[in-house]
Amino acid sequence: MAKRNAFYAQSGGVTAVINATACGVIETARRHRGQIGRLYAGRNGILGALDEDLIDTGLETPGAIAALRHTPGGAFGSARHKLKGLKENRAEYERLIQVFRAHDIGYFFYNGGGDSADTCLKVSQLGAALGYPIAAIHVPKTVDNDLPVTDTCPGFGSVAKYVAVSTREAALDVRSMSRTSTKVFILEVMGRHAGWIAAAGGLAGSKAGDPPHIILFPEIPFDRDAFLDRVAATVRRHDYCVIVVSEGARYPDGRFLADAGTTDAFGHKQLGGVATVIAAMVRDNLKLKYHYAIADYLQRSARHIASRVDVEQAYAVGRAAVELALKGENSVMPTIVRRSDSPYRWSIGKVALSQVANREKMMPRSYITKDGFGITPAARRYLSPLIQGEDYPPYRQGLPVVATLKLKAVRKKLPPRS
């Protein structure tokens, strides 16, 4: 096999461990210098390819690359840029192939969620059609945990751990003071389409009555009366109530709670997320003192409390992507395969991208209790292994050390894209 260059890009929402995957890709490519020449990273993801803005990772020191393993965010820049279908958008795909050709790129590693899996597949198909064969490997990443086939998605385990740990900690705070202060605490978490992250909050408790007392999932149509009854009953019994709510919680008609149509004094749509809507409901109907936290980006960048399992899997899929490419695979994605729940054992598998693109993995109904407010033992069996272990970054002056990269681009060979 002739030696060819490689291109790596980060796509979509970043995570606490997407750079651990980058680390796996780069370190593995460096161990195969006989087959892979230069490894370029796209500045701001796929836009780096379209703009021919190719960061030469070869200029980065081994220490800087190793530090990617404990650096949150997307070190090369990521982008929300979905390439449309080949018919609507053939020019953009052709530009990609043109850039790849100009830089002799024979390997394309695309690190993202469902959209990028689809792009990856199309690049491979178009490359073949245009007589420019390219090994396109999708590398899984998404806090949403919604990629099919793979048992889990790197990025999810660390958000899950953050949410479970934060829920446990905040619940202890609220419980201490409920007699004279806050009775109801609401933690808003991510997950617009599926309740995987909210479900992870359920791990904070280990026996009946433990917080969180209520989880609101996108999968369960929101029943206002049942919810308020449950809050009131919980406060009567425990004197406090901890609620984890998914940003994707919806009314039976499909509207998001967060899009409640409320407006402020200036007629603006109210900005608050779902936590403020829930808080208002508790206040107006139950007259209970509440507090709420909105974790937002903190949850997906919290590398300081990343799951060790997640970090290891993130690195492993990066390494596997390169190894698959070197074995001549194309249009595939490495997957996490669960071998057993307890003790937790996993290995790396692979799946054809045609099986991944445009398919979402929803949370099974069997993971949610009948009443719709909690998680079942089956959910615990699935989720618990994913938050095991800590993988602390090094600290300097009390703060986590992060990678410092040169991020220098190679000289362009093409005119700017039109």
Added chain:
Amino acid sequence: MAKRNAFYAQSGGVTAVINATACGVIETARRHRGQIGRLYAGRNGILGALDEDLIDTGLETPGAIAALRHTPGGAFGSARHKLKGLKENRAEYERLIQVFRAHDIGYFFYNGGGDSADTCLKVSQLGAALGYPIAAIHVPKTVDNDLPVTDTCPGFGSVAKYVAVSTREAALDVRSMSRTSTKVFILEVMGRHAGWIAAAGGLAGSKAGDPPHIILFPEIPFDRDAFLDRVAATVRRHDYCVIVVSEGARYPDGRFLADAGTTDAFGHKQLGGVATVIAAMVRDNLKLKYHYAIADYLQRSARHIASRVDVEQAYAVGRAAVELALKGENSVMPTIVRRSDSPYRWSIGKVALSQVANREKMMPRSYITKDGFGITPAARRYLSPLIQGEDYPPYRQGLPVVATLKLKAVRKKLPPRS
């Protein structure tokens, strides 16, 4: 000195390390069984004394007490219950003395902020006046860092570390994606009266241009135009802007930004905190995509990322409180004395409660840059030592282990309070 019993209570907002102080009090008392008989803890703080609901800490195992060191929240329950002046409220103070007398309590350890220092002083004074001498020692605790004399307050260093770490992590996330996604990220933190916690966010950056790009302090009257100009200039230069805002940020006329008077469609006062007000301003004036996080209780319960210095100081003031009492001290508070900034050295001192009660330590203006949006080198010299070191709790099944206490009360000897 005759052997007498002791009473310990937690007061006001709890912290990630108030139980480390409880651990220091209890373990030290146990080493002096010749002088201190039983050590009772008030269930729900001072209410436990008023209700004669006295938890017998002697029933807790050494392991459970040791685990307090890494358990957030207030393990015995805390209360927001300010005892008023002796004149208005003599009956409540007399009830305290009555309960102390019934249980032969000769030592009163009150673990809280400014209000509890005042209560502590009054209990000591009234005890003496009623012929029931009691050694009343105040043990400092507050995330607000506003107690006078002591260099810092246990609880603050850990919130500071949480805010600094979270700001650094979230900034990496936002920076990765600014080209196609969020340009402005807002983190709302605690501190209604002083900007200590917001200032800690400034530690996330180490050189000019590093995030956070803007800090909004309660000490600096909010200037909307200057703020918006700074956001726009930051985005022009860096393509993104990270803002840390104190919940206590105010307009020049003293109104909180969070009390902006906006109401939702139902005429309710808008629930969102200051983050939503800032977000709306950015949206309406600059048309930039924003996200915001509200850390709320997560910041003060985040024992998983506590500052080691803070944990050590929290334990040390608990130990010192008992040792001061045993030396015959009364109406005093142990303090943290800074010996040097770099290397950071500290020791334990003491101060008379008359010097503490009803005095707040504000942040010096010299800690805030001239433009009002950042922290100075003097602020860094003060703050940086307080976030040094990590003190990780043990984990089981991926979650932090917390103390499990029996919390059994002793038999009551008095009729209920009227």
